[in-house]
Amino acid sequence: MKIYNILFERFGPQNWWPGESPFEVMVGAILTQNTNWQNVEKAIDNIKKAGMLSPHKLLENKERIPQLIRPSGFYKLKSKRLIAFLEYFVHNYDGDAENFSGKNTDSLRRELLSIAGIGPETADSILLYALNRPVFVVDAYTCRILSRHKLISRNKDYEEIRKFFEENLPRSVRLYNEYHALLVKLGKEYCKKNEPLCNTCPLYNTL
């Protein structure tokens, strides 16, 4: 039995990413850095209630951003990061995710990584969940789960783990979406308790 099937049978579809538009997903990807999603929701809610969930409005009122996103934590730092992203997005793409469509995924990834405060996980979350590109998102839970089950010798090399998934799975946005969400779900439910993924199937050497 493959890990994906074990997870899907146990938890069902996760329906990620929570967010009503590509832009909302992008904002959430930055705000959720090392932060509980509940707190991010409060921050996004503040932005929505202020009627400012648009790249141009946020950029035109950037002095209001710190207070709006305060519940998401690290709010001064994240304000800088969000503004850096907004400037890139508005200046180069007019704040319209449709304008990314001509770009190939690799160069888009490089562009995102060149923005201060956007690292590999944030970039890949934007690529997969906002722009529907087939990029596997690796996070702290993924590393812990893989290393705990000894599916990869070294942990904490982001690129190595990403390629491990991408080279052993069909290149499917839908699958990558669900798989990463399921790993996070498993991590939240079980990682802290140090429980194995599946007691009845010790040999789940396939993804």
Next chain:
DNA sequence: TGCCAGGCCGGGT
């Protein structure tokens, strides 16, 4: 009450 969340960066070894 204390610990920690869907990271990233910069400085030190």
Next chain:
DNA sequence: ACCCGGCATGGC
């Protein structure tokens, strides 16, 4: 190439 501290709020 690793390792560490800083960044900050809110929930359990």
